[in-house]
Amino acid sequence: MDSKLFPEGTQRCSFGQYLIWMAALTGIFLWGLYAAVLVLYNGIGTTGLDNYFGFGAWITFDLAVIALGAGAFFTGLLKYILKIKQLEKIINLTVVVGFCCYAGAMLVLVLDVGQPTRAWFGYWHPNVHSMLTEVIFCITCYLTVLIIEFVPLILEQKQLNKIPFIHALAHNMHINMALFAGIGAFLSTFHQGSLGGMYGVLIGRPFAFREGFFIWPWTFFLFVLSAVGSGPVFTVLIATLMEKITGKKLVDFKTKALMGKIAGSMLCVYMFFKILDTWAWANGYLPSVGLTFDDMFYGFIYGKWLMWTEIVLCGVVPAIMLVTPSIRNRPGLLYTAAILDCIGVSLNRYIFTVQTIAFPAMPFDSWQKYYPNWVEYATSIMIIAFGFIVLSLAYRYLPLFPQERKLNYQSGE
């Protein structure tokens, strides 16, 4: 029915099947939207957030998807600036995934700030000393860049592209894409960093506070490294998931392994510094304010196991797996390492968000527990549903995977 719209030389599932799939996704999205309306209409009191946990599931979700969406800027950087040609096979997907992650983060932020209609005050009354100002600048600018990177892909849609003006426009945008990739890389680096900086500057929060270089605390650099150490393999996981769902080969394994290698190398660098940083924090900074490493943890939900899981199981282990060619080149192990890597970076963002503010700095205060309620889950799942919807549309109608035709219909695989 809509086959004329499909990318050149490809086949897609029946329209009816597609409709059922999209209806299911829309259903989930609407459930989240209901929760979002409750938040916007009744107030943020609707959520599980409270005076002790002003930041919670939403901020964790934001930081995690932004870190995982880092595949876009980093792959763009490598492809357009460092000219690693092979990455063009996956670059379109990284852009779409990046767009979904950033647009989703923006949507969550609209819910998370108490006065969303004042969000633009970040530009109107900027506080240049605040890491969050840097985040607001970079995240909005970078989302614009991602849209600009996404637009040519849309314009290259088979039917649209027949229109000469659009063809020319897409062509022109393509020519300038290196410029945008460069701007994007710059913006995204800074804002991945400033998200980390947000926690590192908290002088009142011993769990997160870090010394640093110039105005940037060490967490600034650690967040950049952890993002580039996980973003590329997240794109690989998305591509693989799409392959499982569609039953087609979309990206050759060689490209996936290359992404794994890139992420793995960055993850190794990250882990080196992360372990160094944790050691210095535990043995240098904490004693200086009268605290010990043990003080930072409490009970099960704030236990040390979280940090060990993050650093060892989901940090060192995938790093070794990804830099070892014999492991990386076996699909099952590559994907396992990628999953561990993504869990690790998400866990890192969770710990920095929640444990930081859960630690009772005042000795007479007590640890409080934070449980997100369904409203926070629903709105977060809404964002995931939104991502799925965008990807489903993009996959069906846009030339997302340059290799698709070759891998599925030509080589006779």
Added chain:
Amino acid sequence: MQVKEFKIKWGMVIDIDKCTGCGACMVGCQVENNIAPMTKKDPYNYVQALTWDRDDAANKLKVLTWLTVYELSNGAAFPNHETAYLPRPCMQCGNPACVPVCPVVATEKNEEGGIVSQIYPRCIGCRYCMAACPYHARYFNWWDPIWPEGMDKGLSPSVSVRPRGVVEKCNFCHSRYLDAKNKARQDGGDPMNLPDGAYNTACADICPTKAITFGDLNNPEHKVHELAKSKNAFRLLEKLGLAPQVYYMSEREWVRKQGDNYNADGGDHGAPSNSHG
């Protein structure tokens, strides 16, 4: 970061040995600053009526009180147990953790007197300042402020009512500072050298045991100037370097020790088992 110094430094010295935790200061503060009582129902909101109730004041994690009285325990079992009460206003830190993090300059430490301001119409409600403040002195308007029918008539004229979705905190009853300065100008006095007591906060005024003393820490003619230097005086979490303008004092060593962390120095810090309210 450096501690920001002013010629005038408004501060408090709270004598924990006098505080009985009665709560009059907290009530006085709410009345002075137009803090709405917390109600489960929102009669003006149909969507609210369709879903679940709002939080009332029994939920200590969502309650909005600029001033909170913490209960301290020495952690000992009966009969050696001791208890104390610690009222916690905003510390008006000399090196505030909250001010530099605000993305929209909705909170500043700029005015003579050293009071950390909060500009409600500018606050976007991101709550980054709340995450930054280790004293939990900042509060978010989780719900619309609602005065039960008729109670909105009796509002203090000097403090604007904040909408839902912004952060607020103690500002040492700042409008009283403006009033005191105006009065000094009218009476031919020096607004930059107010006599002790000319400017006092609502909590200090109402306290039946006079546990809270307020004044200019830099002015030798103000009582707080000497009190803050007493050997029993301490500030909360001094090691973090936030330089609060609120001091506490107690003759009890265990109370003083709970003002900061001493674990890494071999100090014991008891087993805190405290609720607050």
Added chain:
Amino acid sequence: MSVARRAFIQMSVGATVGILFTPTVWTALDDVSIWTQNWPWIPKLTYGEAKSLPTVSKMCESGCAVKVRTVAGQAFGTEGNTDNLLSGGGICPLCANGVQVMNSPSRIKAPMLNGKEISWDDAKALVSEKLAAAGSNVAVISGDQTGTVNEVFSGLLVNQGSDAFYSMPSDLQKADKAWTDLMGGSGQIGYDMENADVVLLAGADALESWGPTVANKKAFASNENGTFIFAGPVQTRTASVTSKWVPVPAEGMAAFVLGITYYVLQAGKSVPAADFDQFKAMVMRGYTPAKVEAATGVKADVMAEIAKQLLSADSPVVVPGGSVAANTAAFALNLLLGGAMKVLPEFGKAVETAMTRSEMLKQDILKGVSADVLLVYEANPFYVLPEKIKAGFTVAFDSVNTETTAAADLVLPTPHSYERYDDLASPYGVAVATYSLGTPVSKPTLNVMNAADFVLGLTDLGFESFQEVLEAKVAAVGADIDELAEGSAYVLEESADVSGVTLAANVLGKAAIPVKGNGAVALAPYTLLNVGTANQATTPNAPSTISNNQLIGDNLVVMMASVTAKKLGVDVGSKVKLSGGNGECEALVQVFEGVLPGVVAAPLGMGHTVGDEFSKGKGDNVYKILTVSSEAAAGASTWAGSTVNVAKI
């Protein structure tokens, strides 16, 4: 058509710059910035002339001397009255919320007969008719301890030929019972805590809920060198600031005081009372430290140490709380020590036929009230002891809805303290006789009438209005009405006669023996003003001050030491059912090491079934599980010695 790269960039930049040159963006931003600050549901503030007007507030038991802050004639806040010795600038958490209660939607808006609005004239006719029919079978329950309004009510009773004037259970009543009935004294006991050098608070939670709390706190604060010691089963807020907490079971308080008296007598102290020798023999024989230790668990050396402190002090005072026996023992000890206990004379009456304060305290409400017509004035007996009240026709005078107004046949709305004339004479515990006057500082907005004015319309007491009664009262007191209206208190530095006072030796010997119920654990009920009193529920802004040691969500919290919890097999957060008296309470357990082992501490004042959203359904009503027992020897009823059984649910 082809678009060159340069043309593309030019077009993009041109479009952007072009839009920025139009006013659209800036106007839109400006609009949004204005629009986002103005929500229609945010209340607008009233501006105008600001005033601070003195009056009295009757929300707490002793009453507070306050100043009400108004703007453009509209009251908005309450502050202390530095000119009045009852305040000194401070106020209690209940009265601090006075204006909010005055403006509360739970105010009673008009006279109501069985739920239907009626006119004041009809109400008057109805009550007149009922009174005429009842004859002398009329009773009054008053929640006011200090007001001349009681003279008007008692005048009505006298005219009806009744003496059934009941006050709500109070420390004042127990002290009066001990002092006037058992010891033969006159006047009212006071304690000069400001000038005492050693203050033993024997069960009196003086810095939180006992007596004139605010004046006590003021005395505590200004008494820099005095030593305060608190004795009681719970480490109360008072105990958090005293130099020492001596854990003493409530029912053992009298024995504990006599145990101290033992040492004081041993040191040779005496008093010219008729029964001194008998008293001395009784104490030296029956209340030796060893015996007291065995009966109360308080170590002999602890009592010896306190006795030493009291004996070496220039002006010591023992302040009792709890049973009549404890009061009697403390008064006897104070007489022996000759310290800072004062005996205040009663001010002259305005209504000639009215009862004296002491006469008004004679009836024991815990034994039950039964009458054809019952008038309840700003008291909540249907919350505190509903099963004790039997009346054919109940008239409730109150300003807000309570369990009692809900149970009453006729409800007559009174003006709030800030809207009416009222007075405050010597609240129990103050060191000197004081008189303060309250004048209206806010215009009544509801169809209300001062209860005394209503009563004056029913019976002839020689006054047209309550204002006239108060003028007569001020004249009888000997004060200047203008000075009183400006907020200062009249102070009478006189002492009542104490000659002829005995030590009640014959009664005390038996009355001081600890008697406990047979439940599993002792119940230590305690009052926190922010939680509310017997007559006044918590106020709109006070719930945020109520800690998780009293209330979690809608659940009552009871506290006990870890050993007690272990013995009962419960832990922090366990849900338990407490049963005792005539009822049951549900509560969550909190472990607090400041509770005597074997004792459960529970806050009074919660679990209202009628009232506003701030008190209704919050926690459970601990009055239900109190056991009324007879202090046989002293001829009084008491809640002391209540025990409960605790079952985990």
